[in-house]
Amino acid sequence: MLDDLAAAAAGVLVSSMCSEGWESGAKRAFVHLYKRAMKQDVSADLEEHRGGVCGGTLPPRDAARIWRDRIREAFTKEIIAADVNRFIRDFRQSDITSCPSCESRVEHRDIYCGECGDVLGAGPTPVSAGFVIPEGNGHAPSLGDLFADLLSSPLPPGPDPDPGPGPDSGPDPDPAPTSPEPAQPPYAQDHIDYRHAHVNGPVIGVQYNNNHYPSSPPALADFWPRLSELRRGAVGIHPVSCFDDEPQLPPYVPRDRDPELDRLVAKGLKEGGLVVVTGEPLAGKTATAWAALERNAGPDTRVFIAHPGTDLRELPAALRGRDRTGTYVVWLDDLERHFDEPALVARPLAQLPHEGVLVLATMPDAAYDTHRFGKDQTARALRGARTVDLTCEWSKAELARLSEERDPRLKGAFRWRMFLGVTRFLSVGPDLWEEWRRASRPGGRATAHLLVRAAIDAARCGAITSGLSEETWDFLINVRQIYGSDVRLELPLRQEDLDWAKRPRLGVCGLLVPGDEEGTWRAAAPLVEDTTRCPDSPPLTLSVWEAVAWMTKLYRLPDRHRVFCRALRPVQHWAETGEDPAAPALLATLSTWLGDGSEAEHWWRRVGEADASQAHMLGRYLLLEKGELTKALPYIQTAAEAGNPDPTQELGFLLLVRALHWLGVAAEQGNASAAQLLPALRTALKDEKLQAALAHPGATDLTTPVIPDPALTAEHAIHRALDILLDRAPATPPDTVKE
Structure with missing residues (x-):
């Protein structure tokens, strides 16, 4: 005071x-x-x-x-x-x-x-x-x-x-005359x-002159703010991420312990008492306690919010002479933070309930156990407390209530919470978002920010549980250049960048958390959700979708099927509107991987019609996926004749297949030269040097692949032709595309 x-x-x-x-x-x-x-x-x-x-x-x-x-x-x-x-x-x-x-x-x-x-x-x-x-x-x-x-x-x-x-002097018998500059x-x-x-x-x-004031002044407690004047965000509830015009806090989702807490709070409002909500860190203790107060106390209830460092010894005096028709509550969030000097807290905690005042407090489990069980003044004060405990693990009933909420933050918590749980997911989000955002500023942690950004975008594309390694980070950022040719990732990665990114915030999680495979890292779920909701986040481009889809396929990541499915809608939009010329090829590839034959053939045909030099992709699809060599040959030949060098060798082998077929027909009809040529050709095809050369076709260029499909390649088409030539092909061609 x-x-x-x-x-x-x-x-x-x-x-x-x-x-x-x-x-x-x-x-x-x-x-x-x-x-x-x-x-x-x-x-x-x-x-x-x-x-x-x-x-x-x-x-x-x-x-x-x-x-x-x-x-x-x-x-x-x-x-x-x-x-x-x-x-x-x-x-x-x-x-x-x-x-x-x-x-x-x-x-x-x-x-x-x-x-x-x-x-x-x-x-x-x-x-x-x-x-x-x-x-x-x-x-x-x-x-x-x-x-x-x-x-x-x-x-x-x-x-x-x-x-x-001065105070010890008697009255002055000769007071000084009045002057414009008095001495006192x-x-x-x-x-x-x-x-x-x-x-x-x-x-x-x-000094107080009772002659002027025959009646006592009003109590200080009568000037405490009313419950209706207080906002949830000002009482210690942990903030959550909010963008644009979103309210500071999402709606309160009822917990299973609410009925018990309501009973204790209602009784405390009538009779006085100490009620403490305990639980794990970030279990939602403050929000639950405040919601109980709002449900049970009237809007005119006077509430004293005691911040850490407040001298609680003043409270009993502040309540003396109060309006007895009113209701008064002392709010002590994180009660343990007031216990630096137990003697200043224990006495008011014991006195206030006898004054008919509800003391509503919160404490972590560990702090409550430390202060509750002992022989000191604090332990004695807490013996009279009634407690309700919370946990970060939500029951099926609580999750069901959460699933019905419309607030996007609550929807995100329900969808992305995973191992974090609902309350920790909501609480840690703002810290992760702000620290990652500030890491990009000049003088910040540019490399760590870039690693987290790539992990976030991979997760936005559907790679939620699949973690990234140094190899896949290099593929996305340096090889496929998803953020442009000006953005480079220096390799090998510095351990200090990874250590900073994975350091837990609020004791919950870091910006990066471990992936499914050892040595891999993925973006923390709250960070992914906030990036998805933030209106200023860069949109996922076709190149990002293409690179992530290619990466999950090439490295056989567990989330690849989810990535393919999630990419369909945006890529189909770009393909149908013509906004991006590369969209039809990616949509055809995704349809091939997902086994949608009609869509795959439709979009491969669209690719060939738009560019004759790419018509061989429809031919490869017909050959490798459907085993239709006769239908495949014209499209492959069209691409080769259009000047594309990629399909020329496979065209030669496939034409050789057709040639041997007809030489065989001629030999069966008694043609002697055809009968002599067939064995010679088959022997040449079985040559060890040729087989070795075909077995190691060389590294695939992943830098600028026209079509992001590691299955529909010339090497696969050539090997299919050899299988036919050497009588190794089964009656039904194997599925070399789908998995």
Whole structure:
């Protein structure tokens, strides 16, 4: 509370610096006040800061922070709180309704503008009290307890200024005449006689005149925010990824433990009590607890959100004299973070339930077990708690409810959660996304960003469980150049790039997680989902689909069938609209791999009609997939005659097959020369050197393949021709294309 008072005084001081009455008003009063407390003259410091604030070289908020700290330091000495409040009352700009800098609306009690952060100079309503506080005495109540119920009441008008020299002096029989420059500022000097008291430390004196206020001021708890005024995102619920106009948090999905928690919360709202939601890290404890409060508490329920570091000893005093017809809740998210000084927490935890107040808290399982079982004050306070535990593993009923949600983030969690679970999937997403995004900036981790990007795009194409190795990263980025010829991946990969990418975030997972095969890595599911939803993500191009499909086929990755199926829709769109001339060939290949004969033949024919030099692909399909040599030959010959060198050798072997067929017919009809030529040709075809040459046709050029199909090649066509020539071909040609 003294921090708030110091901040308010600093705000009033800085906001008064550029006013016309600065020299004889706020400055004069503050210099006297500070000098009395700290024995220092701060006139020079004030003028230096005033020059910076008015001249624009010192932001008002920075100046306010400086003087807030100095005023707070004065409280450790002997500043009188009532005098500070009089300073705030006399010099605050109480008529401000909008920020002078950005014109945003502000409330009467605001100190800073919530939009631009400028000081408004309107601090909280001053306090009034009637006691002397001896500091340093271990048995004295805390300052927070003494001031908590006073911050909301206005200070009564002080008596006429007392020009006396100090608290121990008697009345001056000859008061000095009034002058335009009084020796003392217009503040009453409190006279408290404690000459016979035993004081063990500095004293803060605050005067309250009961003659002015016969009734007690309202309790501070009556000014806590109402439940209807609080947003879910402001109470500690872990954020999830959101793009464009998506709400900050998705809808709450009911958990199986909700009915039990509802019963405990409803009882606590009526009778008071401590309810703690425990569970694994990122199990959804905060969201579940807050949802229970929203279901069971009325909109006018007053809620105190205790952030870590809040002195909870002030709470019982803040509740004294409260409106007994109202409902009050203390919210303690991550309760264990308040236990740095157990003595400051245990007593309020024990007192508040007796005040009829619900204390709703969350704690991880490990922290609860550490603090609950023992003999210290914290353990004793937690013995009265009622607990509900959560787990990251969702039941079938919970997953069924999740599947019915329409929010795209929840749909993504249901579809992609895999080993992470729903709540961890949603929680880790923003951290993964932001760290990966920032890795691409100049001076970041460009190589690691590139590795993750390729893994994300492979997963977007359907390679969800298949991991990437150094070989496949090289194939996609360097060989197939899916991101352009300017983007190169330096090999071998640096271990530090992989270590950074796979390091777990929030203790859940890294940007890369292990693939199915040892030594392979795939993109984390939340990262893939966020990239898919983000409107700024680059679309998957035909070259990316083609390269990923080729890669999964060539390296026989487990997800290849899923990739083929997922690619059909976008590739068919490009093929039918003519947006990309290469689309028909890829669509024909995908149809071949998936065993869709009619579609494959249709699109291979479209490829040949668009470019005669590619007509041999239809011929190969008819030969290798359907065993129709007679139908295949014209298309292969058309491509060769169009100048394509690729099908020329296979055309020669296939024509040789036809030649031997007719030589055989001639020999059967008694032609002697044909009968002599056939054995010679068959012997030549069985030559070991020829067989060796045909067995090792050389490396396939994967850099710019016209058709991404490692099965429909000239080598396969030649071997099929040899099988026929050497009588090795079965009656039904084997399926050399499908798997």
